[in-house]
Amino acid sequence: MVVLQDAQKTTATNPTVKPMIVTENATKKIVYDTRNLDLWYGEHHGLKDVNLEIYENEVTAIIGPSGCGKSTYLKTLNRMVELVPSVRTSGQIMYRERNILSKEYPVEELRTHVGMVFQKPNPFPKSIYDNIAYGPRIHGIRNKKVLDEIVEKSLRGAAIWDEVKDRLNQNAYGLSGGQQQRICIARCLAIEPDVILMDEPTSALDPISTLKVEELVQELKEQYSIVIVTHNMQQAARISNRTAFFLSGEVVEYDETDNIFQNPTDQRTEDYISGRFG
Amino acid sequence: MRYMDEALVTKRMSKRLAYNKLWRTIFFIATSFALITLAILLYRVVTQGAGYLNWEFLTNFASRFPAKAGIKAALIGSLWLMAVVAPVSIILGVGTAIYLEEYAKKNKINDFIRMNISNLAGVPSIVFGLLGLTIFVRTFGFGKSILAAGLTMSLLILPVIIVAAQEAIRAVPNDQREASYGMGATKWQTIIRVVLPAAIPGILTGSILALSRAIGETAPLVVIGIPVILQFLPTSVFSEFTALPMQIYDWAKRPQEEFQYVAAAGIIVLMTVLIIMNSIAVFIRNKFQKRY
Numbered sequence: 001m002v003v004l005q006d007a008q009k010t011t012a013t014n015p016t017v018k019p020m021i022v023t024e025n026a027t028k029k030i031v032y033d034t035r036n037l038d039l040w041y042g043e044h045h046g047l048k049d050v051n052l053e054i055y056e057n058e059v060t061a062i063i064g065p066s067g068c069g070k071s072t073y074l075k076t077l078n079r080m081v082e083l084v085p086s087v088r089t090s091g092q093i094m095y096r097e098r099n100i101l102s103k104e105y106p107v108e109e110l111r112t113h114v115g116m117v118f119q120k121p122n123p124f125p126k127s128i129y130d131n132i133a134y135g136p137r138i139h140g141i142r143n144k145k146v147l148d149e150i151v152e153k154s155l156r157g158a159a160i161w162d163e164v165k166d167r168l169n170q171n172a173y174g175l176s177g178g179q180q181q182r183i184c185i186a187r188c189l190a191i192e193p194d195v196i197l198m199d200e201p202t203s204a205l206d207p208i209s210t211l212k213v214e215e216l217v218q219e220l221k222e223q224y225s226i227v228i229v230t231h232n233m234q235q236a237a238r239i240s241n242r243t244a245f246f247l248s249g250e251v252v253e254y255d256e257t258d259n260i261f262q263n264p265t266d267q268r269t270e271d272y273i274s275g276r277f278g
Numbered sequence: 279m280r281y282m283d284e285a286l287v288t289k290r291m292s293k294r295l296a297y298n299k300l301w302r303t304i305f306f307i308a309t310s311f312a313l314i315t316l317a318i319l320l321y322r323v324v325t326q327g328a329g330y331l332n333w334e335f336l337t338n339f340a341s342r343f344p345a346k347a348g349i350k351a352a353l354i355g356s357l358w359l360m361a362v363v364a365p366v367s368i369i370l371g372v373g374t375a376i377y378l379e380e381y382a383k384k385n386k387i388n389d390f391i392r393m394n395i396s397n398l399a400g401v402p403s404i405v406f407g408l409l410g411l412t413i414f415v416r417t418f419g420f421g422k423s424i425l426a427a428g429l430t431m432s433l434l435i436l437p438v439i440i441v442a443a444q445e446a447i448r449a450v451p452n453d454q455r456e457a458s459y460g461m462g463a464t465k466w467q468t469i470i471r472v473v474l475p476a477a478i479p480g481i482l483t484g485s486i487l488a489l490s491r492a493i494g495e496t497a498p499l500v501v502i503g504i505p506v507i508l509q510f511l512p513t514s515v516f517s518e519f520t521a522l523p524m525q526i527y528d529w530a531k532r533p534q535e536e537f538q539y540v541a542a543a544g545i546i547v548l549m550t551v552l553i554i555m556n557s558i559a560v561f562i563r564n565k566f567q568k569r570y
Contacts, residue, residue: 083456108464115460115461116460118456122451122453124454124472135461138458138463138464138471188461
């Protein structure tokens with residue numbers, strides 16, 4: 001298990017990392033269990049009977065052509081999809097054994113466990129410090145010393161502390177696109193989430209920034225479970241443990257990434273990853 | 279086979295360039311028309327009124343002698359009026375805009391409300407004056423007070439503030455809201471911490487421009503029947519008062535020629551107040567504008 005070796009190494013060198021529970025049992029814990037999920041945008045059937053399990057401390061990549069429902073699925077995991085009027089869902093998404101689609105689950109609570117990083121870097125037009133402190137503040141943390149610590153820890157976690165530590169009071173919009181995206185990742189870490197959802201986080205970035213974000217994702221999976229939607233199949237192959245291939249709202253194939261890319265069972269998956277369509 | 283005929287292109291070239299120039303000239307004349315009108319107006323007002331404009335003019339009450347006539351009661355009255363109009367119209371206007379943009383669902387009823395707020399902005403001010411007379415002056419019994427006039431003026435500019443605030447709120451990119459919701463913020467936290475700070479410059483600019491319309495508005499005051507010759511200053515929002523445009527209107531309609539010059543001096547005061555307000559609006563817009 002390469003993953004576990006990496007985890008131990010990181011734990012040894014970085015004291016801020018929570019020690020990972022290393023069990024002999026290779027079966028991983030399930031974070032999200034999606035059961036018979038259907039979703040409609042008005043009349044349009046956006047997701048069709050999706051069944052998917054997302055595992056703890058893994059990177060799960062979701063690939064597929066434009067309009068296949070991969071972003072929609074990601075946004076149901078933190079119910080962001082509800083911001084679109086006329087969305088209806090049926091089925092269940094069990095997050096840590098609770099159905100998040102049930103009306104009794106407060107969406108605000110869900111989103112403090114499940115952070116999100118968006119396609120386009122979207123920092124607030126505030127200082128770097130205030131961007132990171134936003135999440136903790138809305139959840140009631142007022143103590144300046146605590147906030148200082150959270151800001152530093154989050155920025156370190158997103159591998160951007162050294163670049164911005166001398167200008168925490170400057171506007172986040174003064175940073176480059178790649179730095180802004182890592183600020184957004186740090187902002188997401190500041191609420192100490194369990195899961196991080198990433199919606200094509202590198203599609204607006206240059207290759208070097210993309211590489212940094214990919215490396216970061218590799219580090220973050222030691223502590224967090226990550227679901228990443230990507231257009232870039234090489235990226236999915238490079239960084240993910242498992243890959244789900246979506247087509248017209250259906251999960252065509254879901255397996256360990258190596259199997260998907262080297263040994264797909266479905267012809268459509270093979271066609272897509274070999275670039276025959278999409 | 280080429281479709282572009284070189285000879286034809288060359289032949290038409292001078293004609294096309296001439297047309298190009300002609301339209302530029304027409305648009306320039308259209309712009310000049312407004313500028314020249316403003317320049318003539320300012321020139322006439324300043325040449326006529328400057329002679330009467332001095333410290334006494336600002337500190338004297340109205341008088342039947344042109345040389346002694348002052349604008350104190352009207353200037354202070356207008357400031358009192360603004361003290362009622364600004365909070366009432368901004369609080370109601372921004373509240374309405376937030377409701378319509380952030381809370382109201384997109385359905386037929388809300389579309390109807392939105393459309394009618396825009397229509398309301400086009401209702402003539404005298405109609406609002408009649409409404410104010412019926413409701414505030416008579417039904418509520420506020421009389422010809424600052425409160426009655428202030429509430430009437432608030433109604434008058436409310437649609438303008440609502441529309442300006444709606445546009446400012448709508449201009450806040452959705453990804454900002456998503457970022458906030460994505461961290462578990464409630465709608466209210468998102469509005470107060472993300473949407474409003476980003477929309478405030480636009481809201482204030484629109485509000486100040488609306489207020490400067492209210493300060494120059496005369497018709498509703500005429501309908502409400504506020505007095506013009508007052509020898510005392512208001513002491514509360516229930517006091518009778520007069521306002522700058524009323525005072526100017528009264529002077530301008532008097533038979534003595536000197537009062538025309540006094541009116542011009544009054545206009546200078548009113549326009550100075552307007553320019554100051556508009557400058558503040560421009561300053562706020564430039565200073566606090568956020569970029570994304």
